[in-house]
Amino acid sequence: xxxxxxxxxxxxxxxxxxxxxxxxxxxxxxxxxxxxxxxxxxxxxxxxxxxxxxxxxxxxxxxxxxxxxxxxxxxxxxxxxxxxxxxxxxxxxxxxxxxxxxxxxxxxxxxxxxxxxxxxxxxxxxxxxxxxxxxxxxxxxxxxxxxxxxxxxxxxxxxxxxxxxxxxxxxxxxxxxxxxxxxxxxxxxxxxxxxxxxxxxxxxxxxxxxxxxxxxxxxxxxxxxxxxxxxxxxxxxxxxxxxxxxxxxxxxxxxxxxxxxxxxxxxxxxxxxxxxxxxxxxxxxxxxxxxxxxxxxxxxxxxxxxxxxxxxxxxxxxxxxxxxxxxxxxxxxxxxxxxxxxxxxxxxxxxxxxxxxxxxxxxxxxxxxxxx
Numbered sequence: 001x002x003x004x005x006x007x008x009x010x011x012x013x014x015x016x017x018x019x020x021x022x023x024x025x026x027x028x029x030x031x032x033x034x035x036x037x038x039x040x041x042x043x044x045x046x047x048x049x050x051x052x053x054x055x056x057x058x059x060x061x062x063x064x065x066x067x068x069x070x071x072x073x074x075x076x077x078x079x080x081x082x083x084x085x086x087x088x089x090x091x092x093x094x095x096x097x098x099x100x101x102x103x104x105x106x107x108x109x110x111x112x113x114x115x116x117x118x119x120x121x122x123x124x125x126x127x128x129x130x131x132x133x134x135x136x137x138x139x140x141x142x143x144x145x146x147x148x149x150x151x152x153x154x155x156x157x158x159x160x161x162x163x164x165x166x167x168x169x170x171x172x173x174x175x176x177x178x179x180x181x182x183x184x185x186x187x188x189x190x191x192x193x194x195x196x197x198x199x200x201x202x203x204x205x206x207x208x209x210x211x212x213x214x215x216x217x218x219x220x221x222x223x224x225x226x227x228x229x230x231x232x233x234x235x236x237x238x239x240x241x242x243x244x245x246x247x248x249x250x251x252x253x254x255x256x257x258x259x260x261x262x263x264x265x266x267x268x269x270x271x272x273x274x275x276x277x278x279x280x281x282x283x284x285x286x287x288x289x290x291x292x293x294x295x296x297x298x299x300x301x302x303x304x305x306x307x308x309x310x311x312x313x314x315x316x317x318x319x320x321x322x323x324x325x326x327x328x329x330x331x332x333x334x335x336x337x338x339x340x341x342x343x344x345x346x347x348x349x350x351x352x353x354x355x356x357x358x359x360x361x362x363x364x365x366x367x368x369x370x371x372x
Contacts, residue, residue, distance in 0.1 A: 052103035055183040062177035064109035069170030070096040073208040086134035091239045093138030096169040098240035099205040101146045105247040106260040108184035109175030116153030117170040121162035146244045186274030188258040193345040194325035199338035200315030202289045204240040206264045235291035243316045259319035269366040279348035286313035303357045
């Protein structure tokens, strides 16, 4: 059995252990403010602390709220602008919205409003009209695909804090849990539940720092050809799959969904995000997109490191009752997504087992639970 860890990702400047500790500390401090919602007639659902979105109740309805960012993928779009034109910025804008609403939908909430955060190092970033238009059109299209209204946002200029030729993309969203349903927080998970993995399109919004580091080491950089003949850079900018319509169809159908996981940072470790003493055994992994296989190989990542860092072909996971997995696959296929029943939930300690790779991730490898 092997353990996770990626010296390559650490070399690229990302240390999950340190980041997770910071998240736990923030969540712990946030708990002290939960009671304040009562002053406005609402109630904080503290069981959602550490989940992809925060859940609260107000006026008899259940809402969710999330803030999410793209990371450094916009740098890749800028570095490839001479080769690909402004289209890369359309894709990374779409990626950002997808990252936001995919997280939001994990708790069973459907997005109502999405707001944007475009931070530039200099206001002159907007002077390239085609680039600005591509960015706005990508954001708009993702909101349309998610069924969400783009409410507005913030566009600060931050000299020195952000490089003058770069843009930081992030945003927030509010969603609503459909009437008659409860937020999905893992309380219904049980041994025997099936796990369906929904395919990713490639990098999505995680691993960009590593990809940039590897591109810098390659003789042909982003123009390095993959087995298909595509360039490494073009493949990195494939837009993220948006899973909101799948969640919406499942919530409005007869499939009992027990949990949902957006597989981004931490890779397959995200399968054990629920605060439950359960084992998640994956017996059939998805096909790995060539860009991720190439990235992992060039970074010298062993399977445990790759599958605890990158999505490796699985962008989303649906946990459902035994026998319902094929129903989830059918719904996903009808929406043009690729999906398969990949494994099951078992009684046992909190861990993830990737049977095909003889890899085990233990509970201590990912802990986002607030203290207190």
